[in-house]
Amino acid sequence: xxxxxxxxxxxxxxxxxxxxxxxxxxxxxxxxxxxxxxxxxxxxxxxxxxxxxxxxxxxxxxxxxxxxxxxxxxxxxxxxxxxxxxxxxxxxxxxxxxxxxxxxxxxxxxxxxxxxxxxxxxxxxxxxxxxxxxxxxxxxxxxxxxxxxxxxxxxxxxxxxxxxxxxxxxxxxxxxxxxxxxxxxxxxxxxxxxxxxxxxxxxxxxxxxxxxxxxxxxxxxxxxxxxxxxxxxxxxxxxxxxxxxxxxxxxxxxxxxxxxxxxxxxxxxxxxxxxxxxxxxxxxxxxxxxxxxxxxxxxxxxxxxxxxxxxxxxxxxxxxxxxxxxxxxxxxxxxxxxxxxxxxxxxxxxxxxxxxxxxxxxxxxxxxxxxxxxxxxxxxxxxxxxxxxxxxxxxxxxxxxxxxxxxxxxxxxxxxxxxxxxxxxxxxxxxxxxxxxxxxxxxxxxxxxxxxxxxxxxxxxxxxxxxxxxxxxxxxxxxxxxxxxxxxxxxxxxxxxxxxxxxxxxxxxxxxxxxxxxxxxxxxxxxxxxxxxxxxxxxxxxxxxxxxxxxxxxxxxxxxxxxxxxxxxxxxxxxxxxxxxxxxxxxxxxxxxxxxxxxxxxxxxxxxxxxxxxxxxxxxxxxxxxxxxxxxxxxxxxxxxxxxxxxxxxxxxxxxxxxxxxxxxxxxxxxxxxxxxxxxxxxxxxxxxxxxxxxxxxxxxxxxxxxxxxxxxxxxxxxxxxxxxxxxxxxxxxxxxxxxxxxxxxxxxxxxxxxxxxxxxxxxxxxxxxxxxxxxxxxxxxxxxxxxxxxxxxxxxxxxxxxxxxxxx
Amino acid sequence: xxxxxxxxxxxxxxxxxxxxxxxxxxxxxxxxxxxxxxxxxxxxxxxxxxxxxxxxxxxxxx
Numbered sequence: 118x119x120x121x122x123x124x125x126x127x128x129x130x131x132x133x134x135x136x137x138x139x140x141x142x143x144x145x146x147x148x149x150x151x152x153x154x155x156x157x158x159x160x161x162x163x164x165x166x167x168x169x170x171x172x173x174x175x176x177x178x179x180x181x182x183x184x185x186x187x188x189x190x191x192x193x194x195x196x197x198x199x200x201x202x203x204x205x206x207x208x209x210x211x212x213x214x215x216x217x218x219x220x221x222x223x224x225x226x227x228x229x230x231x232x233x234x235x236x237x238x239x240x241x242x243x244x245x246x247x248x249x250x251x252x253x254x255x256x257x258x259x260x261x262x263x264x265x266x267x268x269x270x271x272x273x274x275x276x277x278x279x280x281x282x283x284x285x286x287x288x289x290x291x292x293x294x295x296x297x298x299x300x301x302x303x304x305x306x307x308x309x310x311x312x313x314x315x316x317x318x319x320x321x322x323x324x325x326x327x328x329x330x331x332x333x334x335x336x337x338x339x340x341x342x343x344x345x346x347x348x349x350x351x352x353x354x355x356x357x358x359x360x361x362x363x364x365x366x367x368x369x370x371x372x373x374x375x376x377x378x379x380x381x382x383x384x385x386x387x388x389x390x391x392x393x394x395x396x397x398x399x400x401x402x403x404x405x406x407x408x409x410x411x412x413x414x415x416x417x418x419x420x421x422x423x424x425x426x427x428x429x430x431x432x433x434x435x436x437x438x439x440x441x442x443x444x445x446x447x448x449x450x451x452x453x454x455x456x457x458x459x460x461x462x463x464x465x466x467x468x469x470x471x472x473x474x475x476x477x478x479x480x481x482x483x484x485x486x487x488x489x490x491x492x493x494x495x496x497x498x499x500x501x502x503x504x505x506x507x508x509x510x511x512x513x514x515x516x517x518x519x520x521x522x523x524x525x526x527x528x529x530x531x532x533x534x535x536x537x538x539x540x541x542x543x544x545x546x547x548x549x550x551x552x553x554x555x556x557x558x559x560x561x562x563x564x565x566x567x568x569x570x571x572x573x574x575x576x577x578x579x580x581x582x583x584x585x586x587x588x589x590x591x592x593x594x595x596x597x598x599x600x601x602x603x604x605x606x607x608x609x610x611x612x613x614x615x616x617x618x619x620x621x622x623x624x625x626x627x628x629x630x631x632x633x634x635x636x637x638x639x640x641x642x643x644x645x646x647x648x649x650x651x652x653x654x655x656x657x658x659x660x661x662x663x664x665x666x667x668x669x670x671x672x673x674x675x676x677x678x679x680x681x682x683x684x685x686x687x688x689x690x691x692x693x694x695x696x697x698x699x700x701x702x703x704x705x706x707x708x709x710x711x712x713x714x715x716x717x718x719x720x721x722x723x724x725x726x727x728x729x730x731x732x733x734x735x736x737x738x739x740x741x742x743x744x745x746x747x748x749x750x751x752x753x754x755x756x757x758x759x760x761x762x763x764x765x766x767x768x769x770x771x772x773x774x775x776x777x778x779x780x781x782x783x784x785x786x787x788x789x790x791x792x793x794x795x796x797x798x799x800x801x802x803x804x805x806x807x808x809x810x811x812x813x814x815x816x817x818x819x820x821x822x823x824x825x826x827x828x829x830x831x832x833x834x835x836x837x838x839x840x841x842x843x844x845x846x847x848x849x850x851x852x853x854x855x856x857x858x859x860x861x862x863x864x865x866x867x868x869x870x871x872x873x874x875x876x877x878x879x880x881x882x883x884x885x886x887x888x889x890x891x892x893x894x895x896x897x898x899x900x901x902x903x904x905x906x907x908x909x910x911x912x913x914x915x916x917x918x919x920x921x922x923x924x925x926x
Numbered sequence: 927x928x929x930x931x932x933x934x935x936x937x938x939x940x941x942x943x944x945x946x947x948x949x950x951x952x953x954x955x956x957x958x959x960x961x962x963x964x965x966x967x968x969x970x971x972x973x974x975x976x977x978x979x980x981x982x983x984x985x986x987x988x
Contacts, residue, residue, distance in 0.1 A: 384952065503952070506959020571964075581967035589961050600958060626968040633966075637932055637957050640946055889940075893929060896947070900932065902968045 140221050140271050143248040147298050150245045152458070154299050160308050162249060165242045166194040166290050167325075171316055171394055173198030174323045175448070179287070184313060184327045190302045191252075191293035200259030200286050203277060212277040214257060214264070218247045219271060243290070247271045249299075250292040258283045270295060306334050314338045318347035319394050319446050344377040344444040351389075351442045355381035358440070358496060359489035365478040369470045371450050376407065376475065378443035380493055384500075386438040390445040392462040393452050401455070401462030403447045406471030412437050414476055418483045419494045432497045439500035447471065509586075510600075529595045530555045534562040542595065542611035543651070543877070544568055546618040546627045550864035550872075554617070557869030558877055564611060566595050570627040582626040589634070598639065606641050614642065615884060617651035617876065619863040629902070632887065632895035640892070648887040653864055653876040659857040666875045668883065673858070674849075678705050681852030686830045687844065689823030696822060704822065708845045711815045714808050723797040724788045726766060728809075730758040731799060732816045739804050742781040748773055755786060766790065776800055933957055 143150050151158035151165075163184065173179035179198035186192055202213035209216050221244050247253050248271040257264045263281040267274040294302055306329045313336070317325045321343030328335045340346035345362045358380050365376040390397045390404040397404065412434040419425035419432065453463035483490040528551075534540045542564045545551045551567025558565055571585045593600055597610040616631050618624035628650065635642055642648050654666035656673045660680070667673045682702050688695020696704055715725050731737060734751060741747050752771045759769045766788040776783045783800035803809055819841060827844055829836045831851070838844045861867065867875065876882050927940040933953035940946050948954040960966055 503956050503959075506963060507955045508959075509962045510955045510958035512962075581969050583964055583967040584961070586962040586964050630966065630968060634961060637947060638954075638961070889927070893947075896932060899966075899968070903966065 140219055140244055140248050143221060143245050144271070144298065147249055151249065156301055156305070156308075159294055159299050159301060160304065160312070162246045162292070162294055163192055163194070163304070163309060164312060165246050166192075166292070167313065167316065168394065169242050170194060170196035170198060170288070171320060171323070174320050175394075180323050182323065182325045184309065184325070186304050186306065186309070186327070186329045186331060187291075188331050189293065190304055190331075191291060192304065193289065193291040195287060195289040197285070197287040200257040200288050201255070203257055203259055203262075203264050212264075212266075214255060214277050215266065215273060218243050218253070218255065218266075218268065219273065220244055244271075246290075246292060249295055251295040251297075253290065253292040256289040258286045258288075260286075306332065310336050314350075315347075315396065316394060318344055318350070318444070319391055321346075344375055344446055347389075347444045348377040348379050348442050351387055351444075352379055352381050355383055355442070357381045358492045359486075361486070361489065363479065363482050363489075365474060365482070367474045367478065369474065370466065372467060372470055373448040374403075374471055374474050375446045376443065376471075378441060380440045380496055381442060382496075383440050385440070386435075387442045388438065388445070389443070390447075390462075392447050392449055392454075392467075394446075395452075395454070395460065397454075397460050397462050398458065399456040399461035402464055402466075402468040403445055403462050403471050406468035407443070407445050407475055408434055408438070410472040410475035411479065414479045414483065415494060415497055418480070418490055419497070422487070422490065422494065424491065424494045424498065430501070432501050433504070436500040436504060437497045440496055445471070528567055528591060530558075530560075530565040532558075532560055532562050532564040537610050538612050540564065540611040541613040541615060542566060543615045543617050544592065544631065545864070546570055546624060547863070547865060550617070550619070553864065553867060553869045553872045554877065555869075557871075557873035559873075563877065564595075566591065568592065568627070568631075570623065570630070582623060582630065584627075584630050584634070592634075596639075596642075598642075600638055604639070604641075606645075609642070609647070612647055613649060614647050615649045615651050617653065617864065619865075620653060620655050621862060624863070626902075629895050629899050632892055633899040635887075636889075636892035636896050640889070643887055643889055643892045646886055646888075648892075649884040650887060651876050652883045652885060653861065653867070653872070655861060657859040657861065657871075659859070660855055666871075674709060675706070677849050677852030677856075678702055678709070679852070680856070681705075681848035681850070684832050685848070685851070687822070687827050689825070689827055695828075704818075705845060705848050707815050707818060708841050711812065711819075712842060712845060714812050714815075717808060719790075722790075722795045724759070724766060724786065724790065724795060726759045726763045727755055727786050727788065727797045727799070728812070729762070730755050732813060733758075735817075737804075739781075739801055742776070742779075742783065742799075742801060742804070745773065745782065748782055748784060752784065755784075759788060 147154050151161040170179055170182045179196050181197040183195045201217055204213055206213050206216045247268055253268040255266050261282055262279050263283050264277050265280045266277040296302060310327055313325045313327050317323060317338035318340050321340055324339040326337045345364050348362045362377050362379045367374050390400060415437045416431050449464055455461045455463040532540055540562050543554055545554045545565055545567050548567055554565045568588050570582050597608045598604055616628055618628045635648055652668055654668050656667040658665050667676055686695050686697040718728055719725055755771050756769050759766050769788050771786045773782045774785050779801045783798055786797045787794055825840050827838045829838060838847055928937050929940055929947045931938045931949040931953050933956050934949060936949040938947060938949045945951055945954050
């Protein structure tokens with residue numbers, strides 16, 4: 118409140134009230150004055166009376182307004198202002214109060230000397246309410262006296278009369294809306310509360326209460342923070358991105374400006390503008406000035422701080438206002454309201470004044486609060502990015518139209534079949550593979566879409582894989598479903614969609630990109646099981662004129678064992694029939710498994726010989742680890758076994774250590790491997806590990822054949838082999854003899870016939886159906902690969918590169 | 927099933943969600959925009975012939 122600015126109380130007398138006739142007009146056309154005769158107009162009556170009190174508050178003479186809704190829907194508004202003047206009006210020969218209440222366009226507000234600004238609707242305020250009220254009673258406390266007057270439909274029942282004495286001051290008006298005028302008489306507590314709260318925000322420090330005697334509901338609104346509190350209130354359920362509400366304030370050319378703003382992490386813009394306490398729903402010059410200055414100020418800060426490069430496109434207004442909550446309140450001496458509902462401020466001078474204030478004060482704020490400023494700019498930059506992305510996405514969705522029936526992309530080799538349920542689409546990586554696939558396919562129901570994963574040389578040693586927008590478009594139009602809100606599953610042109618990529622890392626990257634795209638933008642296809650991954654073979658083996666394709670490493674090994682055991686019989690040298698044929702194959706596969714497990718153990722830097730020795734000790738169990746004497750015996754056994762079997766691992770030292778956590782011991786053996794020391798720990802965890810358990814199981818099966826050395830007969834000669842490893846090598850070598858083994862590095866290495874035979878022929882091919890879980894996993898891989906943190910990504914790529922060789926997703 | 931929104935990482939319920947796996951239409955559009963702008967790239971491996979030379983060497987002749 119700034120009472121100093123206002124004219125003194127003694128100046129506010131009857132001669133200040135100018136008269137304009139025509140109250141009867143109000144009853145004839147109430148809509149012109151209060152909007153309508155429905156709910157809106159009804160509530161407007163209360164606002165008019167309250168605005169009259171607010172006007173007193175604006176000049177610092179009132180800080181308390183009480184609104185009461187009575188049980189008969191009459192309303193009382195009491196304020197502690199100066200009280201409406203009661204002295205005789207010089208030209209009207211009536212009390213000033215009566216003039217105010219009966220003459221249209223009469224009010225202190227039309228005389229700029231009394232009120233600097235006014236919130237009442239163009240000064241028609243109280244007289245309009247009086248005209249539209251069935252009854253109205255006014256009580257004025259002023260200069261130690263109390264005055265009263267009653268009206269019916271705007272007509273005074275008697276002149277204003279002094280009725281008593283009081284030390285208080287203020288105005289009290291009780292009125293009941295006229296049922297002859299209004300379609301509804303029922304006041305809404307919520308509607309009234311909302312506007313009164315708004316007024317309390319806009320007029321800081323003024324206490325406004327509302328009490329509803331019909332329901333005993335009560336609210337009290339008082340905000341010391343004014344519109345800063347308003348913004349906090351509006352943001353109460355949101356998460357602000359900066360803690361302080363920015364408050365800009367100033368006065369220029371008699372116009373008071375207050376602006377409060379704060380950004381939250383949401384995306385909606387909530388900007389409210391007020392002129393002389395009137396909610397300017399239609400905006401106006403104050404809002405225009407604010408918006409343009411805001412955009413300019415944030416942009417120039419963004420450039421100055423380096424967050425926006427000079428060559429980058431400026432942030433647009435909508436970018437800057439994303440997530441913004443703001444309240445602009447101006448107080449203008451002679452407001453011009455325009456528009457359909459008279460809620461657009463028209464005073465043209467206001468625009469420049471608001472602009473200048475925001476440029477100046479917001480600019481300083483940003484410069485003085487760089488942390489807040491950074492977040493605000495970032496928010497705008499992100500919004501700009503989203504706007505651009507959305508535009509492109511919409512563009513894409515729109516273009517789809519042109520690609521409907523008849524005009525499919527030229528690169529697509531479509532099939533003859535028209536029934537989607539019977540049609541297949543192969544999405545093939547690479548032009549050459551695409552060419553082979555086009556030649557090799559069954560054109561009756563197989564369509565081919567070659568896609569080229571684009572390789573970008575980002576840095577000198579980094580080549581990124583991506584799908585160009587062109588490619589994404591091709592795919593969407595070939596599938597026929599469209600995207601976004603236009604997505605229509607019933608338009609899918611192929612119910613079997615097969616991704617066919619090379620079996621190398623690049624191929625797996627393209628596959629990951631495709632799977633991620635489908636998962637994100639067409640999850641429906643995955644859910645319905647339309648998506649598949651082709652399984653092209655990894656190997657081709659040729660023996661004489663026979664050719665075979667093998668899909669992976671395991672199949673190759675099985676094949677080599679099958680060939681390598683042909684006409685071979687293995688038996689221990691001592692005695693027995695030994696093994697041949699199918700049982701021998703099974704046995705060799707187990708040896709291979711054993712070798713792989715041992716390989717894993719060696720990679721974990723444990724001594725293979727020590728583990729072998731442990732496996733030979735059949736009774737060794739977790740219990741043994743508690744038996745110190747048994748362990749000591751075993752210790753020396755290990756030493757002699759290692760010295761005998763692989764002397765290169767010596768010197769060996771073997772010790773017992775306490776395993777306090779498990780109440781037992783652990784064996785710690787140090788040996789050498791390729792010149793460096795390695796430590797093999799045999800403890801409870803190791804004995805319980807799956808690989809040890811499997812090794813133990815396999816080992817017990819091997820004893821069925823007896824101990825080495827083994828004698829191997831292949832019909833022509835007999836060999837002696839010292840170990841299982843030697844036996845395995847012999848068999849695998851035998852399998853490879855006379856074979857030409859080719860590892861396919863890409864689909865392009867296969868000719869059309871081979872591609873058809875191995876990967877596309879429905880009779881022989883193997884397809885992997887993509888389930889939602891697989892797609893989730895692809896998305897996870899993709900997100901990790903895309904991630905910003907370099908180190909986890911690098912590790913991940915290495916790990917991932919190993920696993921993708923198995924062609925599993 | 928609960929998944930993470932690929933854009934804002936919010937937890938998203940899959941079933942009955944028209945924007946799955948996204949939390950909102952907005953995030954879905956951001957993603958679609960990123961595809962069409964070619965912003966999604968998978969960092970490739972270093973080319974093989976380069977990697978041998980690369981070990982610990984600052985200078986590269988090419």
